[in-house]
Amino acid sequence: MAIEISRLRRQFxxxxxxxxxxLTIGDGEFVAVLGPSGSGKTSLLRILAGLDQPDAxxxxxxxxxLLALDARRRGVGLVFQHYALFPHxxxxxxxxxxxxxxxxxxxxxxxxxxxxxxxLLRKVELEGFAHRYPAQLSGGQRQRVALARALAIEPxxxxxxxxxxxxxxxxxxxxxxxxxxxxxxxxxxxxxxxxDQDEALEMADRVVxxxxxxxxxxxxxxxxxxxxxxxxxxxxxxxxxxxxGEVKGQQLHLFGHVWRIENFAxxxxxxxxxxxxxxxxxxxxxxxxxxxxxxxxxxxxxxxxRASLLVESMDEPIEAEWSERDWARHHGPADDVIGxxxxxxxxxxxxxxxxxxxxxxxxxxxxxxxxxxxPWRRVEA
Amino acid sequence: MGGGALMAAVAAVxxxxxxxxxxxxxxxxxxxxALAVLGWLxxxxxxxxxxxxxxxxxxxxxxxxxxxxxxxxxxxxxxxxAIAVPxxxxxxxxxxxxxxxxxxxxxxxxxxxxxxxxxxxxxVAGMMLILVYGKDGWLGSWLEAHNVQVIFALPGLVLATVxxxxxxxxxxxxPLMQAQGxxxxxxxxxxxxxxxxxxxxxxxxxxxxxxxxGVLLCNARAMGEFGAVYVVSGHLRGITNTLxxxxxxxxxxxxxxxxxxxxxxxxxxxxxLGIKRFVEWRHGGELNANT
Amino acid sequence: xxxxxxxxxxxxxxxxxxxxxxxxxxxxxxxxxxxCELGPAGWWAQIGTRRVLAALKLSFGAALLAATIDxxxxxxxxxxxxxxRFAFRxxxxxxxxxxxxxxxxxxxxxxxxxxxxxxxxxxxLAPLGIQVAYTRLGVLLAMxxxxxxxxxxxxxxxxxxxxxxxxxxxxxxxxxxVQRFFRVVLPLLLPTLLTGYALALxxxxxxxxxVIFIAGNRLFRTEIAPYLIVQKIDSQYDYRGAAALGxxxxxxxxxxxxxxxxxxxxxxxxxxVR
Numbered sequence: 042m043a044i045e046i047s048r049l050r051r052q053f054x055x056x057x058x059x060x061x062x063x064l065t066i067g068d069g070e071f072v073a074v075l076g077p078s079g080s081g082k083t084s085l086l087r088i089l090a091g092l093d094q095p096d097a098x099x100x101x102x103x104x105x106x107l108l109a110l111d112a113r114r115r116g117v118g119l120v121f122q123h124y125a126l127f128p129h130x131x132x133x134x135x136x137x138x139x140x141x142x143x144x145x146x147x148x149x150x151x152x153x154x155x156x157x158x159x160x161l162l163r164k165v166e167l168e169g170f171a172h173r174y175p176a177q178l179s180g181g182q183r184q185r186v187a188l189a190r191a192l193a194i195e196p197x198x199x200x201x202x203x204x205x206x207x208x209x210x211x212x213x214x215x216x217x218x219x220x221x222x223x224x225x226x227x228x229x230x231x232x233x234x235x236x237d238q239d240e241a242l243e244m245a246d247r248v249v250x251x252x253x254x255x256x257x258x259x260x261x262x263x264x265x266x267x268x269x270x271x272x273x274x275x276x277x278x279x280x281x282x283x284x285x286g287e288v289k290g291q292q293l294h295l296f297g298h299v300w301r302i303e304n305f306a307x308x309x310x311x312x313x314x315x316x317x318x319x320x321x322x323x324x325x326x327x328x329x330x331x332x333x334x335x336x337x338x339x340x341x342x343x344x345x346x347r348a349s350l351l352v353e354s355m356d357e358p359i360e361a362e363w364s365e366r367d368w369a370r371h372h373g374p375a376d377d378v379i380g381x382x383x384x385x386x387x388x389x390x391x392x393x394x395x396x397x398x399x400x401x402x403x404x405x406x407x408x409x410x411x412x413x414x415x416p417w418r419r420v421e422a
Numbered sequence: 423m424g425g426g427a428l429m430a431a432v433a434a435v436x437x438x439x440x441x442x443x444x445x446x447x448x449x450x451x452x453x454x455x456a457l458a459v460l461g462w463l464x465x466x467x468x469x470x471x472x473x474x475x476x477x478x479x480x481x482x483x484x485x486x487x488x489x490x491x492x493x494x495x496x497x498x499x500x501x502x503x504a505i506a507v508p509x510x511x512x513x514x515x516x517x518x519x520x521x522x523x524x525x526x527x528x529x530x531x532x533x534x535x536x537x538x539x540x541x542x543x544x545x546v547a548g549m550m551l552i553l554v555y556g557k558d559g560w561l562g563s564w565l566e567a568h569n570v571q572v573i574f575a576l577p578g579l580v581l582a583t584v585x586x587x588x589x590x591x592x593x594x595x596x597p598l599m600q601a602q603g604x605x606x607x608x609x610x611x612x613x614x615x616x617x618x619x620x621x622x623x624x625x626x627x628x629x630x631x632x633x634x635x636g637v638l639l640c641n642a643r644a645m646g647e648f649g650a651v652y653v654v655s656g657h658l659r660g661i662t663n664t665l666x667x668x669x670x671x672x673x674x675x676x677x678x679x680x681x682x683x684x685x686x687x688x689x690x691x692x693x694x695l696g697i698k699r700f701v702e703w704r705h706g707g708e709l710n711a712n713t
Numbered sequence: 714x715x716x717x718x719x720x721x722x723x724x725x726x727x728x729x730x731x732x733x734x735x736x737x738x739x740x741x742x743x744x745x746x747x748x749c750e751l752g753p754a755g756w757w758a759q760i761g762t763r764r765v766l767a768a769l770k771l772s773f774g775a776a777l778l779a780a781t782i783d784x785x786x787x788x789x790x791x792x793x794x795x796x797x798r799f800a801f802r803x804x805x806x807x808x809x810x811x812x813x814x815x816x817x818x819x820x821x822x823x824x825x826x827x828x829x830x831x832x833x834x835x836x837x838l839a840p841l842g843i844q845v846a847y848t849r850l851g852v853l854l855a856m857x858x859x860x861x862x863x864x865x866x867x868x869x870x871x872x873x874x875x876x877x878x879x880x881x882x883x884x885x886x887x888x889x890x891v892q893r894f895f896r897v898v899l900p901l902l903l904p905t906l907l908t909g910y911a912l913a914l915x916x917x918x919x920x921x922x923x924v925i926f927i928a929g930n931r932l933f934r935t936e937i938a939p940y941l942i943v944q945k946i947d948s949q950y951d952y953r954g955a956a957a958l959g960x961x962x963x964x965x966x967x968x969x970x971x972x973x974x975x976x977x978x979x980x981x982x983x984x985x986v987r
Contacts, residue, residue, distance in 0.1 A: 092881050112884050119885045125878035128983035129900045139886035142896065176983055194886055449797060456793035457805065459786050463858055464811045467823040470833065474826050513732045520725035524717050534970065535733050538741075541912075541966040543919025545939040546959040549946060550740030553747055553956065560743055585736045607719050617720035639814070646816025649921035649939065653946055666818040666922070673822050673926070681826070684819040691814045699807040 043067055044089075044107070044198060044230065049098035051084050051254075058084035059095065060254035066198075069228045071221070073245035075235055077277070081254040082234045086200050089232070090119045102197070118191030122203040124183045126175040132186050133158050133171040139194035161189040164223075181212045192227070201233035205240060217244055238278055242266070250274050271397050272314040272389050281316030281387060282359045284352075288313045293388060293403075296332060296353040302388065306399040310390030317383050322350070322361035324371035325380035334361075334381045341365070352381065471688045474681035486682035494660045495668035496686070501576070502664060503644045506583040510640050511633070513584075514591025519625070521592075522599040523607065533596075539588045547585050548653025551578065574656035579664065582650040587640045594636035595629055598709070602628060631705035635698065642694040646687055741963075748960035751953060759957035764933060765941060769961065772938040775849060776917035779856030783913040784906055786857075787864025794865070795872040809865045812858050817922025824855055825926040847929030852937060855923040860913030867909035868902065875901065904980045908973055915969045919962060938962060 044066040051059040058081045066072050074082040087093040089100065091112025100107040107115065126135050136158045140149055149157070162168050165185040175183055184204065191199060204220065205213040221244050224231055235241050241248050242262040250257045250265060250273075257277075258270040265278045275281030286295040288310075293300040295315065325331040337349040337358050346368040349358040361381065371379075386403040476483055486492070517536055521529065539547065554560050555572035565572060572578045606628070610620045626633075648666040655662040659671065665687055672680035702709060748756065759765070793799075794806050812820065828835040828845035835846055845851045879901070883893045921939040928935040938958060945955040 090885050092884070113887045113889065115885075117885060119882070121878050121882055123876070123878060125876065125882035127879060127882075127897060127901075138883070138888070138896075142883070142886065142888040142892045174982065190882075190886065452789070453793050453797055453799050456790045459790055460805050460808055463786075463861060464808050466827060466833070467820060467858070468811065468815075470827045471819060471823045474823075509732070513729065516725040516728040519721055520729050523719045524722050524726070526722075526726070532729070532733070534974075535737055536729075538737060538966075538970070541915040541919075541970055543921065543939050543942075543959075543962050543966070545921045545942050546744070546919065546962050546966075547740070549942055549952075549955050549959050550744045552946065553743035553952065554740050556952075558952065560739070581736060584732070585740070588732070588736060604719060611719060620719070621721070642814045646814070646819070648816060648818040649919075649943075652921070653943060666816045669816075669818050669822065677826075680822060684816075684822060687816045687819045691811065691816070691819075694814050695807050695810055698810065699803065703803075 043103070045099075045101040046085075046089075047099055047101075049085070049088065049095045049100070051081075051088065051093070051095045057081075057254045059088075059098075062098070062251075062254070062256055064249060064256065064259065066230060066232060069230055071224045071244065071246045072232045072249060073235060073241035073247070074232060074249045074251060075238065075241040075277075076251035077236055079253075080251040082236075082251050083202060084254075085251075086119075086202055086232070086234050089198070090117050090200055091115045092119075116194065116197045118194060118196030118199045120184070120187045120191050120199070120201040120204060122206050124175075124187035124207075126183055126186055126190070128175055131172050131174055132162070132167065132178070135175070135186055136161055136189045136193050138190065157193065158189075161193055164192075165189045179212075180208045181216055184208065184216065188223075192229075197230065199229050199231040201231065203235055204233055205237070206235075213240075220244065242278070248278075250278065252277075268400075268402055269316075269387060270400065272316065272391070275316045275387050275389070279316075279318050279387075280360075281318055284315040284317055284359075284386070285355065286313065286315030286386075286388070288388065288390065293386075295386075300386075300403060302401050302403070305388070305390070305401050310398050311393045312391050314389045314391065316387040316389075317359070318385065319347070319360045319362040321384040321386070322359070323382050323384050324363060324367055325382055326371060331380040331382045334379050336377045336379060350379075350381070468688065468692075471681060471684050474678060475685040477681075478678045482678065483682045483685075486676075486679040487686060489679075491660045491663070492665075492668055492672075492683055495663045495665045495683075498576075498579070498663065499645050499665045502579050502583050503641055505580045506587065506644050507637060507641050509580075509584055510587055510591050510644075511637055513588065514595050514636055515633070517592040518595035518599050518629075519621070521596050523604050536592050536596075537589055539585055544586050544647065544649030545653055548582050548650035551581055551585065551650075551654055555581065573654050574658070574662060576662075578654040579651055579662065582654045583644045583647055586647050586650045587643045590640035590643065591633065591636035594632045594639075594709075598629055598632045599625070628708070631701055631708045635701050635709055638694055638698055638701070642691060645690060744956055744959055744963060747953060747956035751957055755953075756957050756960075759954045760961065764936065765938075765958060767933045768936045768938045768941045769958075771849060771852065771935065772918055772962075773965070775852045775856055775937075776914055779853050779860055779917045780910050780914040782853075782857050783860040783864045784910045787861055787868060787909060787913075788902070788906060790861070791865045791868035791872055795869060809862050811862075812860075812923075813862050817859070817920065818926075820858060820923045821855065821926035824851070824858065824923065828854065828927060846927050847931065847935065849935055851927035851929070852924055852935060855927050856917035856920060859920050859923050860917050863912035863916060864906070864909035867912060868905055871902065871905045901983075904976045908976045911969050911973050911976070915966055918965055 046062065046064040046066075049059050049062040051057075060081070062081070062085060074085060076082045084093065088095050089107075091110065094108065127138065130138065137154050140154045140157065143149075158171070159168075162171055165188055167182060167185055167189070170178065170182065170186075175186065178186065184207075188201075205216060208216065217240060233245070242265075245262065247259065248262055248265055249259050252273050258265055258274045260268075260270075265274055269275035269279055269281065272281070284295060286293055288294075288302065288305065291302055291305060293302050293315070322334075332353055334350040334352045337351060340347045344365055346363045346365055348361045348363075350361050351358050388401045388403065389397050390399045391397050517532075521533065552559060552573055555565065555578065556562055557566070557573070559573075570577070572581065606624050607620050610624045615623065645664075646666055647664075648670070651664055652667060652670070655664070655667060657663055657667045657671065659668075663671065665683060669680050669684045669687070672683060751759065760769075790805075790809065794802065794809075825846055826832050828838070828851060830836065830839050830844065830846065832846070835844075838845060843850075845854060875898070879897055880893050883897045888896065919939060921937075921943070924937055925940050928937060928940070930936050930940055939962070942955045942958050942962075945951040945958070
């Protein structure tokens with residue numbers, strides 16, 4: 042059973058929330074829709090849930106038109122960002138709500154409803170809480186009640202809006218693993234919306250990256266991290282930072298060095314963006330080797346060393362990240378100028394509208410560490 | 423409204439997604455029903471006042487409100503309001519300052535007492551004052567010995583008005599100041615401001631629109647109070663008759679004249695509501711604690 | 714006092730207590746004292762007369778009915794004002810306060826003029842055999858008039874802040890619009906609606922100015938309790954009788970205050986902290 046979303050468009054006075062969005066969700070898949078606020082991810086969720094209608098486009102489930110179905114009959118479970126638990130009902134009444142409001146022909150017997158509520162509460166590990174009111178629960182417990190309530194109607198698609206958005210950092214991290222396991226055991230097709238990269242990358246089978254109403258990239262967390270499709274994807278997922286590079290012919294010019302790029306069709310591009318990730322800025326083994334970087338500041342954070350660097354002629358600092366071990370091995374005594382290499386670079390050529398015409402990821406020729414993207418050759422001025 | 427129409431109306435009010443044709447119809451029905459209620463219950467009586475006031479012509483109207491007794495009533499009403507409203511304004515500010523910046527025993531009892539006059543019948547309020555300040559009241563002989571007349575005189579009218587309008591300002595200020603907290607006042611304190619400086623430079627500017635709002639409602643009620651004032655005034659024509667009492671007496675004698683005087687009060691009401699709406703519209707954010 | 718960081722505790726609390734003491738506490742004590750002096754038998758001698766009992770019955774009966782009508786009409790008006798956008802919405806919103814701000818005597822004579830047998834509405838109702846002015850129906854009408862803003866103004870902020878989330882959640886769980894209204898919206902509004910009901914009730918029981926004109930004050934028929942109090946003070950100088958009756962009404966006010974405090978706790982139990 043698959044959900045085929047094609048060419049969805051949604052506009053609110055003057056603001057395009059969804060711009061030609063197409064996406065296929067496989068059976069039992071756990072998909073994250075990731076993007077900053079205003080990227081259209083919540084609009085997509087609301088349309089799937091039936092709380093909003095698109096201006097154009099279609100949503101099919103096994104060939105059946107989902108948009109023609111009223112939200113009541115859509116069989117889509119939605120977990121709201123703030124849970125939207127009914128405050129005047131107990132936990133059990135909340136969970137039973139979807140079954141109790143069915144037309145009487147389809148309504149299960151009272152005993153059956155009771156059994157299924159008990160079953161669901163056991164699954165979300167809230168057995169003893171059936172008679173509490175939502176106000177008497179912690180944030181994480183409320184979230185699980187909301188999940189149980191959405192699952193009670195046996196939905197064929199489960200939607201979660203910022204599932205951890207309203208929780209404390211610690212609870213959030215704990216619940217992530219729990220929800221991933223929960224999905225694995227239930228196997229229900231699920232889609233969740235989040236603005237938190239870690240959350241999306243850590244939990245989802247596949248990530249849909251959205252920006253300004255468009256899908257920037259769809260892929261597994263690894264794919265997006267390794268091969269970001271757009272400068273936005275690179276910045277948002279891989280913490281890519283801009284370098285002042287230029288492409289001339291089949292060559293990348295950067296800090297007076299030149300790198301050959303094979304088959305890069307970005308010559309008549311409007312703009313070329315070169316990105317480097319903090320972890321791809323590596324320390325040279327010999328001082329004086331590689332690119333000169335002025336160390337602005339240094340922070341030691343739980344096993345990693347984070348530094349702000351001014352590389353060569355740049356006047357904006359970029360961030361680098363090393364392990365404590367590498368830092369201890371390579372830094373000179375009290376030097377504030379160090380040598381660095383770039384281990385990987387992403388290059389994007391885009392047109393005026395920001396569409397990517399060509400991209401290349403430059404990796405080191407062999408995997409031994411640390412190896413710079415090379416061979417570098419100094420160009421005589 | 424029949425059962426089916428009611429269901430359709432209910433269906434309309436909680437509709438989601440694409441509104442259907444029948445839901446739109448039900449919406450219109452609901453709005454019209456509400457307009458009918460408001461028109462019948464509120465607009466008609468308001469119109470009736472002015473219609474009755476001008477029934478015998480403009481000349482008669484002007485003549486009626488220029489009667490010496492009526493002018494005396496206007497003066498008395500203004501005098502009572504001029505004393506009672508500032509008293510209540512100060513009371514509201516003091517009560518709000520005390521209730522929101524300090525913790526002390528009996529605070530919730532104090533809050534209940536401040537609200538109490540709202541739920542007491544004005545007639546009972548007036549009667550209570552007579553029991554204390556009247557000739558046979560608790561303080562009656564003491565007041566007589568010192569030659570102070572409270573009941574059937576101006577002080578009684580003021581007391582009754584203050585009692586009935588007591589919660590108006592305090593009730594506007596307390597929730598607002600509670601929501602704003604004491605942080606800014608404490609910041610001013612650490613910066614070296616004195617108590618009055620904190621009050622005039624920090625607190626007052628933050629609550630000024632809520633204060634105006636409360637004073638406005640307090641004033642409308644003060645000028646229009648009938649039951650409590652009726653009991654304590656003795657309604658001596660030209661001496662202890664406020665405008666509402668004058669309306670009452672004229673009503674027994676000269677219908678149209680009563681409405682002419684009533685129209686003055688109605689005009690005050692409309693004006694009050696107009697200014698109130700304006701304040702809500704321009705300064706709504708400073709009135710309400712949760713916006 | 715180390716706990717009081719900000720200055721002005723003595724001044725503000727002191728002034729508050731002086732005003733409350735002289736205007737509320739002392740008179741309240743006087744009323745209770747006078748009523749207690751009577752003793753149960755003396756109290757019943759004042760209350761148990763046919764005239765007083767009829768007045769109390771009318772005051773409380775009509776007020777209960779009026780508050781119920783106000784709850785229904787107020788729910789409709791508040792709902793329409795909050796949920797829909799239409800022409801003159803702001804004017805309508807401002808109008809709701811009219812019974813608050815209009816002097817009660819003015820409202821009283823205006824309602825009487827409208828519903829008197831020769832008035833705009835009264836003359837149209839007369840052929841149908843319905844008389845409003847100088848009957849119990851008139852008392853009810855005046856009470857509905859004064860109570861309406863209490864229900865509307867209590868409901869409005871709650872309706873405005875009610876999350877559309879909850880209705881949407883019910884919708885995605887399969888609830889029909891009727892189910893959403895009766896299972897989600899109405900139960901959530903209920904404590905607030907009851908609070909508005911209690912406020913309207915308190916006002917209706919104690920109302921004097923708006924009611925006495927249209928009531929006509931006919932013995933045993935349309936006399937309300939506040940009218941009797943005024944009568945006892947004004948023409949009979951019977952302060953003890955007035956106090957006995959006043960104590961009954963004060964008791965009702967206090968009872969309603971307690972009920973409202975309880976309703977307030979009820980709503981707060983639901984409050985979900987975010």
